[in-house]
Amino acid sequence: MRVKVATLAVSAMLTAAGCAGAGGNLAGPDENLVLVTNQPNTSFDPPLMRVGPQALYWQAVYDTLLHSDVDGEPLPGMASAWSYDESKLNLTLTLRDDITFSDGSAFDAAAVKSNVDHFMATPGPNGPMTTAIESVEVAGTHQVVIHLRRPDPGLLTNLSSTLGAMAAPAAIARGDLATAPTGSGPYTLQAGESSAERKLYQRNAAYIDPAAYPFDTVEIKYFADVNPVLNQLKTGQVDAAMVRAAVTEELEASGVKVISESTEWAGLLLLDRAGTSVPALGDVRVRQALNYAFDRDYISSITDGNPVPTAQIFNADSIAYDPALESHYNYDVDKAKSLLTEAGYGDGFTLPLPDLSAILGPAINKTIDQALNAIGVTVEWQRISPTTMTSDITSGKIPVTLFQLASNTPWQTITNSVAPSAGYNPMRTETPELNALIERVRVANGPEESAAAYKAVNRYVVENAWFVPLFRPGKYFALTPGITTEYQLTGSVPDLSRFQPVQK
Template sequence: MKLGAKAAFAAATLSAALCLTACGGSAAGPDAAGTAAGAATKTVKAMTIGSLADAKSFDPVDARTGHAMPIFQTVYDTLLLRDRDGKISPMLATKWEYNADNTVLTLTLRDGVTFSDGTPFDAAAVKANMDNFKAVKGQDAYQVNSVKEVAVVDPRTVTITLNAADPAFEYYLTLAAGFMASPKALGTPELKTDPRGSGPYVLDKANSVKGSQYVFTKRDGYWNKDLQKFEKVTIKILTDATARTNALVSGQIDAALLDPKNGKQAEGAGMKLNKSQVDWTGIFLYDRDGKISPELANVKVRQAINHAFDRKTIKEQQFLGQGTETTQIFGPESGAYVPDLDNRYPYDPEKAKKLLAEAGYPNGFTIKYPTTAGSDSLNAVYAQQLADIGIKLELETIPQPNLVADMAAGKYAAGSYSLFQAGPWVSITQIIGQSALYNPFKTTTPELESLISEVQNGGEKSSELAKKVNTYVTENAWFAPILRLDQMYYTGKNVNVKPQAHQAVPSIYNYEPAK
């Protein structure tokens, strides 16, 4: 089907959402990719990155998985590290091992590491950081919800006891929960503006301005010189996509995440595209029990909604062809991906109408639906295509900052959103499980609970078992996915970068001088 002209060339702002969009990680980390720690590497004078997000503060408790992660990665190492393909490698912990039931994780720590204030890194520092992270309950405190106790065995060994198996816990140790600050600075107001970490760079406070730019210089005595690819790294906060594009094209910055429309300008100016797929975008059909919209309790209604969308046309006109049509929420890198589910609900308005009639709604129904200034055009397209099968979206404009809170509070039966395609357990706990933020009506069934339990206790088979969860929520149409979005990250002539799995923006370690 053809979309109206007003729908074409809309800004693909959802491609930059959460990520959950997303995530910490690394590519050329210590003891990974065959590079010995401490090896000398080529450096250039400086690199400047354009970031669409600022950090709340430099205190690790304020770190949040997403676009601001590179700001923290310059100054803080994590306990574990994610390679570019998402595999977990050593960083501050050189070895790690679970007990038989995956409830006690033992970490062996790297020797000879110090924080920027000279304090040695050891097991006591790990315990202090993790206890503080859990107690303060920062933005990403959910990452340590499963932690029961952190214990020092000896200076180089620490054990972390969990309340129950958590298949995502190692992954969380590559993110905010894994950032290590000097124990002397924890809990002090100074840490919010003056980071004290063991990372490859230190903050140049004199040349940094909150909300504008942060300048970092190469740290003397850092334990892994291979990660110090630049003498200086500057991160400029540029929340507007047009401003980032102009800064990149003019040479003021070396790298930035853009949207498809601005990407055309960047490519025309000779910028290099580094493309990856991280987020999926579509409709969350929250009210599967019909608490405020009784119609959504019928699986045939939810399946009809899925059949209503012409995903190919949406991709071409809304996202300039950037993305891959899908009807599942798990991507190829997630571990729970099932190829056949990408086309479980092909575009078929007549079938959609038939399903609605079978469900008892031959004349359709109305759903109150939230929209924001940044998503009005895309939601207008959704409304147009659903109207073609008899479902009316009653669009209600709300402020963008209220969207997640309102949806999580169960104010709406359905809503548009984008989230990063994480590992199976992260996605299950984020959007599928009974206590998940994006399952506001706490929908579940005995069959689903059994499948989730299998994943939680599946150990190395956890990802494979999650394919059953993926199949269940897809067949029962818990969501109406539209696309796996292309993340369009551009670099100039002086810098090369590799995309990061599960992450919209690359980790700070993924950049290197262009050869």
């Protein structure tokens, strides 16, 4: 009998959904939308805000300079138009002149400069978004120019995310944005009725596009136990919730719709590529051997949700994805052993790995042990704290780990996991060859040249075995019959604007 391996989850891989709220009957226009997510909010200060499941919290209160469609392409937002010069070093934004913040102050070019300057000056999880920005120029009351040190293929995407979230300058000056957001978004936070586990929002009557958000109030809830939310979904007390793959059949049998998308990849992060604490990992042949050691098809077949096996970290819907790379590391124990022998590790070596069995169950340990023991590698399981695991990874304390990372736009994947400054490249691995390939992406002209440049980065990362990707886990959202939504390329959950009542 096969034992299902639990699917990994972001943020210390805690796979959870939230508790139900007091949403009442199925939502419709001008009613209450109740959403449940698996992560609490950390901050409403834009440079400190998180993407992924936490984006729902701040999307309620902030509008962004640009919006994006489901394919990640930029759309007008608080900026009605934008254009680059020929050098791609100067981006001009034309701003709408009819927007006000919830404190009554006007949105203009000076406000954009205040926000971007604040973002650049405040260390936070999204720091790589501003590494290419040199300055922001107020070119007119409703026109700004963002000057870059080097081309940034991700800038337009970032302006539809936390970098583009605009707060009232007075609130920035007060320094209380973390808990008292003042934006121009579709809703305002009701702080007195909110808590760490529940955020309540009321419609912002001054929002410029109210039809895009047809609910009078929004509740976003966090809870660390999946069970209470199931009955709440079945009875319509909750409108939508993140859920695990294991409960989807039960929900669908009761009439709850479940949508899914594979916007992440799961596998081993081989972070110590210089071999500082695990010398064997400094040899590319060892890292390649680890890739050959895993039967990805089998692992996917016994994993919760039957995810799609993969050998690459770039999103399968992106221009960086290369189908040919999926067969680059076909399961081959003999090939793995041969590579270890060539690298001088014919007698094997010990690989330390954080023990996640308390979260994922003992089956995951057994699966990894069997695969690596078969090629002579002994796993040394180490106790870890789930609450500090992400920070331990990004600070370089963990040389290798099983984990799950976002795989959104190809440039986001590079800046998140591959570039020398990437958060999930904590030991700052870089090579002249890879740096040159990343630079090709920066200066590429046109979609064909961009696709070729991205694919070259992808191939380098695969061939040099920076990671051991295993599969693409699905992200699941359960929806009551009165609500519809859709995933987009950017983000691991649907944007708040995509939750809509079913039209009858």
